Amino acid sequence: MGVLIRGGRVIDAATNTDKVMDLYLDDGVIQEIGENLQKADAGDRVIDADGLVVMPGIVDLHVHFRDPGQEYKETIETGSRAAARGGVTTVVTMPNTTPVIDEPDRVRYVQNKAAQLSQIHVLQAGAMTRGEQGKELSDIKGMADAGVPALSEDGKSVMDAKLCKEAMTIAARCDLPVLDHCEDIDLRGNGCMNDDENARRLRLPGISNAVEDVIAARDIILACETGARLHLCHCSTKGTAFMMKALSEAGITNVTAEVCPHHLILTSDDIPSDDSNYKMNPPLRKKEDVEALREGLKEGYIQAISTDHAPHSQEDKNGSMRSAAFGIVGLETSLPLIYTHLVETGVLTLGQLVEKMCLNPAKILGLDCGTIQKGHPADVILVDIEHPYKIDKNKFASKGRNTPFDGWEVKGRVLYTLCDGKIIYQEEDHD
Ligand SMILES: NC(=O)N[C@@H](CC(=O)O)C(=O)O
Numbered sequence: 001m002g003v004l005i006r007g008g009r010v011i012d013a014a015t016n017t018d019k020v021m022d023l024y025l026d027d028g029v030i031q032e033i034g035e036n037l038q039k040a041d042a043g044d045r046v047i048d049a050d051g052l053v054v055m056p057g058i059v060d061l062h063v064h065f066r067d068p069g070q071e072y073k074e075t076i077e078t079g080s081r082a083a084a085r086g087g088v089t090t091v092v093t094m095p096n097t098t099p100v101i102d103e104p105d106r107v108r109y110v111q112n113k114a115a116q117l118s119q120i121h122v123l124q125a126g127a128m129t130r131g132e133q134g135k136e137l138s139d140i141k142g143m144a145d146a147g148v149p150a151l152s153e154d155g156k157s158v159m160d161a162k163l164c165k166e167a168m169t170i171a172a173r174c175d176l177p178v179l180d181h182c183e184d185i186d187l188r189g190n191g192c193m194n195d196d197e198n199a200r201r202l203r204l205p206g207i208s209n210a211v212e213d214v215i216a217a218r219d220i221i222l223a224c225e226t227g228a229r230l231h232l233c234h235c236s237t238k239g240t241a242f243m244m245k246a247l248s249e250a251g252i253t254n255v256t257a258e259v260c261p262h263h264l265i266l267t268s269d270d271i272p273s274d275d276s277n278y279k280m281n282p283p284l285r286k287k288e289d290v291e292a293l294r295e296g297l298k299e300g301y302i303q304a305i306s307t308d309h310a311p312h313s314q315e316d317k318n319g320s321m322r323s324a325a326f327g328i329v330g331l332e333t334s335l336p337l338i339y340t341h342l343v344e345t346g347v348l349t350l351g352q353l354v355e356k357m358c359l360n361p362a363k364i365l366g367l368d369c370g371t372i373q374k375g376h377p378a379d380v381i382l383v384d385i386e387h388p389y390k391i392d393k394n395k396f397a398s399k400g401r402n403t404p405f406d407g408w409e410v411k412g413r414v415l416y417t418l419c420d421g422k423i424i425y426q427e428e429d430h431d
């Protein structure tokens with residue numbers, strides 16, 4: 001049984017499309033794109049997309065699903081449902097679970113569970129070092145053979161530059177990108193928010209830009225020397241934006257970067273009180289950082305937007321920012337936040353949103369999704385960009401409620417998510 005999506009405004013970055021058209025999906029693939037397509041057979045489902053944006057399913061390079069070990073925060077099932085509700089059809093799950101995903105059997109554990117419990121594409125990244133302890137390399141080759149799309153030490157940096165270089169050398173040999181969390185742990189110390197007057201106002205220890213910038217610089221140098229594909233995770237500073245610009249001007253193409261919605265929309269000035277919903281790593285920075293990151297996305301030397309969906313339980317987020325866990329959820333808010341705060345305000349076009357959230361992340365992983373083209377995977381979402389609504393954390397499919405965006409009025413609501421040609425999410429209030 002196929003699905004005909006009729007009369008939507010199709011946005012595609014690979015083909016530079018912005019046109020009202022029909023799509024016909026069957027056998028998990030986009031079969032036809034055009035005007036006035038006819039149903040192929042009587043059993044086909046027809047969706048009226050009049051007035052809606054039709055775009056590729058989002059590819060999120062950076063999420064935490066917490067299985068194994070911390071299923072009270074999130075599971076592969078709840079994380080995948082949150083993804084579907086947010087219009088996300090492919091995710092890369094980070095290996096900082098308990099135990100850490102650092103060997104092929106653990107990769108297969110997540111893959112098997114995802115095959116049973118998830119309706120989206122869950123790709124598990126492998127850790128660079130055993131237990132993310134930064135002491136000895138993990139079985140990178142074995143995990144590559146098991147099908148990891150990337151390596152990552154997310155949650156920390158490999159502080160030993162020699163070991164990090166060795167991991168990059170093997171990653172390059174295995175043709176795996178390194179998704180790089182840049183944080184000098186000694187420089188960070190016990191910091192829990194940006195090191196500025198707001199930290200002083202709240203009497204909290206700070207995290208300076210150098211904490212990110214020194215490791216970003218080091219790892220860019222190592223990537224140039226090893227030829228590894230390096231992707232900088234959750235960039236938060238103007239320094240990182242500046243380095244990405246310099247690389248682009250120098251014609252160096254093996255380094256890419258992502259930014260998360262919160263680092264594009266909030267600054268430390270927005271932290272009202274010692275509230276752990278504003279605690280994430282890296283922290284909310286200054287206006288000039290936000291502007292530099294926005295400029296990088298607009299100009300193209302920063303390629304991707306990811307969520308760093310980091311669900312935590314209420315208990316883990318209790319109390320002061322000093323002691324609460326780092327991280328906020330993002331899967332169910334990223335599209336409307338980026339649409340409302342970057343597209344409606346004229347920073348990005350809708351085509352650029354699709355490029356940063358769908359096409360470029362797919363390219364970084366070497367996948368053929370993230371685009372609406374004949375013969376490509378039928379991962380498609382339908383989005384209402386007309387009617388404002390309020391973000392309501394109590395409606396999240398995620399177990400996590402840790403967001404600073406609860407109650408925000410936004411546009412860009414996902415009404416349908418299709419993955420492999422099947423409807424896996426439909427907004428309940430929508431008839
Ligand atoms: N971003 C965060 O604040 N937290 C992440 C770890 C990480 O992405 O570094 C987590 O696992 O909770």
Ligand SMILES: [Zn+2]
Nearest residue numbers: 154155181233
């Ligand atoms: Zn990280």
Ligand SMILES: [Zn+2]
Nearest residue numbers: 094154155308
């Ligand atoms: Zn992360």
